Amino acid sequence: MAKKLMKGCEAIGEAAIQAGCRHFFGYPITPQSEVPEYLSRRLPAVGGVFVQAESEVAASNMILGAAATGTRVLTTSSSPGISLMSEGISYIAGCELPVVLVNIVRGGPGLGGILPAQSDYNQATRGGGHGDYHLLVLAPASVQEAADLIGLGFDLADKYRNPVMVIGDGMIGQMMEPVEFRKSPVLDLPPKDWALTGARGRKARIITSLFLNGEELEALNLRLKAKYERMAREDVRFSTYNVEAGYDVLIVAYGTTARICQTAIDLLREKGVSVGMIRPITLYPYPYEAVAKAAEAARAVLTVEMSMGQMIDDVKLSVLGKRPIHFHGHAGGVIPTPDEVVERIHSIRAGFQS
């Protein structure tokens, strides 16, 4: 398929269709309303179902119901909408159902604004709703990667019977870039022998997150824990930039912010300063070991985020006090500039010489 110039939101919608998703339930909210807009046209054309629910709470329960039948299902929203869905998402995790959620993050807290932010990192990576659960969280840095990770997300959701969240920000959602819908390498997925498909001729199956017996509920939690440990073994993803050249400062950034830092690194390179970057693609499971290893080669680490500092906690858990960790961030839709990052690097390096 030829490259096409597409908005991130539209590419997300098309990628879901290419991944075999035929069900969408959601509620519009800026800056991701182009996803439901796109799918409201496209899904009926491919024999799928599009429902604009009466609320996000309703949508989160509709995706639970659809996923229970074994079909691929998507919902997309933005920060306050994801908060409203949190009840359903916790139930989905408890029921061990595969769904793909997209959060095109906007500034918060509260109703916040509509501009790009990364302030939902903690909510996304620590579960978000009640109970002991995690989402598998994927963070694209381009429109192409957003499309690729939607395809991969559906496979990983099925592999683990776990909700997967693709997290972007207003910039990923609203930006247009060339995109190509590649056939994603199909994972060897387990059969959906748990799906509710009608019990005629076989034993009835039950999908529930209600376990009144303590041992049974603990067994579920142990099963979830084993699943998260397997994710950490098999599905940690990250990319690096300019690490081959050697560096004395390591930047850790994800999503849009990593793009900004990439430009900062290019600017620094022109001035003869070599800075490396590691960009987590899976925010959960987090690439702790890779960040630790990359940090070892540096004298200091700089975490850049569009928040007041959330991922920095995971950077600290990676580095374990072995290197000083600096932070640069903006919030509320204010976006860090490459020049600011360059300046920050200079001031960190000035500290080395004194």
Added chain:
Amino acid sequence: MQVEVVMAGFGGQGLMLIGKLLAEAGMEAGLEVSWLPSYGPEMRGGTANCTVVISDRPVGSPIVKNPRDVVAMNLPSLDKFEPVMKAGGFLVINSALINREASRSDVHVCRVPANEIALQCGNARAANMVALGAYIGCAGILPIQRIEHAIQETFEKKPELAKLNLQAFARGLELAQGQGKGAQ
């Protein structure tokens, strides 16, 4: 090679569209591109702008504080973006709506009365295409045929509009080329 251009004006002047045409033409020419709209509350009624980056390597930050080039369709846009342009860049000024000269002397300036030219072509709404033509005419960043092709594809189902827009684009191109590379 990397070019960043901000296209700015009132909401409704079609800046998003000419930015998209530019990005599409860049993509068809085999280059890396990004198109980023201002999607804040200013979208309706106020100023609207988009940033297009065209590069021969993967685009880093799609947000650009200091663009090389600016297409200013109204005065607030000129006031906002002229001071942050890189030296040596190209500045297109819609002189139909902006009654001041450029204040920078270190950029190439191209003045076109885009609304008037568009009206001569048959529809004042094609002023954006005149500006796009003027921009390509002075900055010369992409082959003319690539842009013409993008216009044709966009208005495939409305041949009348395709014709009008191509004509407006050609007039802008002609005017800019007539001005040479502008003042230094």
